[in-house]
Amino acid sequence: MDIVNGKQDSLLKVEGLKQYFGKGKSLVKAVDDVSFEIKKGQIYGLVGESGSGKTTVGRSIIRIYDPTGGSIRFKGTEITGKLDKEKKQLITSGIQMIFQDPMASLNPSKKVFDIIAQGVDIHHLASSDAERKDMVYEMMEEVGLNPSYADRYPRQFSGGQRQRIAIARTVILKPDLIIADEPISALDVSIQAQIINLLKQLQQKYGTTILFIAHDLSMVRYLSDVVGVMNHGHIVETGDTEEVFNNPKDQYTIDLLEAIPRMNPRRTEI
Amino acid sequence: MSEDLILEIKNLSVSFKDRKKTINVIRGVDLSLIRGKTLAIVGESGSGKSVTVKSVMALNTKGAIIDSGEILYNHKNPDGTTETIDLTELSAKQIIKNINGQKIAMVFQDPLAILNPTMTIGKQITEGMRLHRKISRKDAKQEAIKLLTHVGINEPELRMKQYPHQLSGGMRQRVVIAIALSCNPDVLICDEPTTALDVTIQAKILELIKNIQRERGLSVIYITHDLGVVASVADYVAVMYAGKVIEKGTAEDVFFRPAHPYTWGLFLSVPNVDKKEDELYSIPGNPPDLSEPIKGDAFAVRNENALPIDYEEEPPIFKLSKTHYVASWLYDPKQNAKVEIPEILRKRISDMETGVGSWIL
Ligand SMILES: Nc1ncnc2c1ncn2[C@@H]1O[C@H](COP(=O)(O)OP(=O)(O)OP(=O)(O)O)[C@@H](O)[C@H]1O
Numbered sequence: 001m002d003i004v005n006g007k008q009d010s011l012l013k014v015e016g017l018k019q020y021f022g023k024g025k026s027l028v029k030a031v032d033d034v035s036f037e038i039k040k041g042q043i044y045g046l047v048g049e050s051g052s053g054k055t056t057v058g059r060s061i062i063r064i065y066d067p068t069g070g071s072i073r074f075k076g077t078e079i080t081g082k083l084d085k086e087k088k089q090l091i092t093s094g095i096q097m098i099f100q101d102p103m104a105s106l107n108p109s110k111k112v113f114d115i116i117a118q119g120v121d122i123h124h125l126a127s128s129d130a131e132r133k134d135m136v137y138e139m140m141e142e143v144g145l146n147p148s149y150a151d152r153y154p155r156q157f158s159g160g161q162r163q164r165i166a167i168a169r170t171v172i173l174k175p176d177l178i179i180a181d182e183p184i185s186a187l188d189v190s191i192q193a194q195i196i197n198l199l200k201q202l203q204q205k206y207g208t209t210i211l212f213i214a215h216d217l218s219m220v221r222y223l224s225d226v227v228g229v230m231n232h233g234h235i236v237e238t239g240d241t242e243e244v245f246n247n248p249k250d251q252y253t254i255d256l257l258e259a260i261p262r263m264n265p266r267r268t269e270i
Numbered sequence: 271m272s273e274d275l276i277l278e279i280k281n282l283s284v285s286f287k288d289r290k291k292t293i294n295v296i297r298g299v300d301l302s303l304i305r306g307k308t309l310a311i312v313g314e315s316g317s318g319k320s321v322t323v324k325s326v327m328a329l330n331t332k333g334a335i336i337d338s339g340e341i342l343y344n345h346k347n348p349d350g351t352t353e354t355i356d357l358t359e360l361s362a363k364q365i366i367k368n369i370n371g372q373k374i375a376m377v378f379q380d381p382l383a384i385l386n387p388t389m390t391i392g393k394q395i396t397e398g399m400r401l402h403r404k405i406s407r408k409d410a411k412q413e414a415i416k417l418l419t420h421v422g423i424n425e426p427e428l429r430m431k432q433y434p435h436q437l438s439g440g441m442r443q444r445v446v447i448a449i450a451l452s453c454n455p456d457v458l459i460c461d462e463p464t465t466a467l468d469v470t471i472q473a474k475i476l477e478l479i480k481n482i483q484r485e486r487g488l489s490v491i492y493i494t495h496d497l498g499v500v501a502s503v504a505d506y507v508a509v510m511y512a513g514k515v516i517e518k519g520t521a522e523d524v525f526f527r528p529a530h531p532y533t534w535g536l537f538l539s540v541p542n543v544d545k546k547e548d549e550l551y552s553i554p555g556n557p558p559d560l561s562e563p564i565k566g567d568a569f570a571v572r573n574e575n576a577l578p579i580d581y582e583e584e585p586p587i588f589k590l591s592k593t594h595y596v597a598s599w600l601y602d603p604k605q606n607a608k609v610e611i612p613e614i615l616r617k618r619i620s621d622m623e624t625g626v627g628s629w630i631l
């Protein structure tokens with residue numbers, strides 16, 4: 001399967017996307033003329049400055065916002081503009097987002113089991129109660145959560161455990177496109193590795209396409225086929241991952257790569 | 271010991287009551303912070319790092335019970351005398367009034383949970399300054415703008431008027447850091463302070479805190495999963511697993527002579543990007559369920575080199591050097607065990623020591 005280099009179908013094509021907030025003196029051009037394309041089965045790493053518009057790009061794609069301008073085509077269908085029932089269905093069944101602030105996205109009054117099962121119920125993915133249970137427990141194992149915690153509430157978990165609840169409830173749905181916004185930053189490196197392996201497996205087994213937003217450049221390099229670097233609302237550089245890492249062209253990309261803290265107490269001096 | 275300790279956590283145990291079950295989340299933690307130095311706490315997600323530092327400030331959620339231990343804060347008065355306060359004996363109210371912000375300030379892991387969604391950023395930064403330092407509205411505003419600039423936020427005047435949801439994740443995180451710094455604390459505790467920041471801004475924040483440390487002798491505890499950050503800021507490192515500190519020492523002790531098999535596993539999980547492995551290494555198995563009693567060494571079931579005694583008895587702390595401690599039977603002379611650091615790790619360490627290696631990129 002040549003999912004990286006082939007001329008396979010475009011799953012998501014974003015062209016000239018603009019997302020502005022506020023007006024007058026407080027106008028913020030969060031995303032300003034951003035274009036990129038993700039082929040089916042590809043993992044696209046989106047990195048860049050804090051506040052450069054990465055999360056906004058993700059939120060515009062799933063239409064939490066009404067884009068100010070530009071075009072977003074998902075599976076060939078334009079999904080900007082007014083959403084009719086069909087387009088809404090296309091988005092909710094085809095795209096899932098893992099949000100940057102896990103606590104804010106987890107319902108505090110629901111048990112973890114029900115949080116993870118929620119999408120399974122909405123999309124009728126389990127044919128029996130037993131299957132539903134199996135799916136949830138298996139998913140908990142896969143993200144490194146002890147299934148014996150299924151009856152607990154979000155506040156009873158650590159930051160990284162909550163992050164994994166958010167990952168589990170998204171991945172269990174096996175959508176065509178996952179937008180993962182900083183999915184691993186709250187996790188220890190061993191569990192980061194476990195989650196990265198899981199995302200890679202999804203890509204390989206189910207051809208899942210992933211927009212991976214992250215600050216950890218070594219993980220981005222490991223996981224992504226293609227990367228885009230954002231700064232001040234623009235994509236300043238994009239291309240094949242190895243090409244960008246080995247031969248960065250834009251000054252911001254160069255600065256970013258140089259600022260990576262080295263894991264050696266003798267080499268680093270701040 | 272003659273060391274000047276500003277904070278000492280002694281034999282701390284914390285549990286949560288969950289209807290019928292009791293979850294023993296912290297199981298006897300000993301940690302100390304030397305005045306003016308930086309301690310980094312690393313370890314498994316869910317191992318108790320946040321609960322430990324929240325105990326310092328009586329900030330654990332309802333239902334948390336301190337079963338044993340003391341948390342001593344050695345405050346230096348302006349006249350040079352030292353006053354020792356056991357923070358576990360203060361009520362949450364007393365801590366908020368007398369400790370929080372001015373003496374010990376904390377940056378939380380989840381900025382959204384701390385920031386008030388209905389209050390502007392400006393109000394949230396100036397509130398503590400005006401309360402604790404009794405300065406005018408105008409001065410507080412000036413200082414808040416300066417602080418926001420220091421933490422790398424552009425257009426601070428605009429941001430002061432905005433609400434948390436109008437900021438990006440990393441901006442919110444920096445606002446929380448600015449609030450923590452606003453009352454000139456003696457001790458700064460940062461729980462994952464830079465996870466939402468890109469590496470250039472991260473470097474800027476770490477540098478800012480280092481500068482304050484140089485100027486005012488600030489003492490710092492960092493909790494972070496980013497081992498690159500640990501390597502660049504920490505004087506001392508503590509590694510936690512399942513509610514215990516299983517290894518601690520100077521940064522050099524832990525990076526160059528890691529002793530506990532969990533520490534080995536953690537270091538091995540850092541991707542080696544020069545080679546594109548098919549799969550990243552991750553420590554097999556799951557951490558134990560802390561609502562069940564733990565027999566022996568909590569890491570034994572995940573440790574391929576576990577000794578028979580690991581399944582029977584909990585290991586005490588063994589002293590490897592004046593600064594380096596580890597809780598593992600491997601270092602009990604009576605066990606006669608052979609300590610073998612995994613080959614790949616040994617290679618990485620020797621690369622680091624000769625200065626060429628950095629593990630990452
Ligand atoms: N709902 C909103 N209202 C007003 N401004 C917003 C809103 N959401 C985002 N912004 C602004 O848009 C810009 C981009 O924010 P965004 O959250 O997309 O950044 P980001 O690249 O995800 O940053 P980070 O890495 O810090 O998470 C910021 O200036 C932010 O303040």
Ligand SMILES: Nc1ncnc2c1ncn2[C@@H]1O[C@H](COP(=O)(O)OP(=O)(O)OP(=O)(O)O)[C@@H](O)[C@H]1O
Pocket residue numbers: 155156157158159160161186187188286288293295314315316317318319320321322331333379
């Ligand atoms: N209110 C609570 N009730 C029950 N258990 C809790 C509660 N808060 C935390 N815990 C449990 O205590 C343990 C330690 O949590 P803590 O938040 O200290 O972990 P951590 O080391 O900070 O992890 P992370 O790196 O994921 O933030 C976890 O297993 C968590 O599930």
Ligand SMILES: [Mg+2]
Pocket residue numbers: 054055056100181438439440
């Ligand atoms: Mg973001």
Ligand SMILES: [Mg+2]
Pocket residue numbers: 158159160319320321379461
């Ligand atoms: Mg934590």
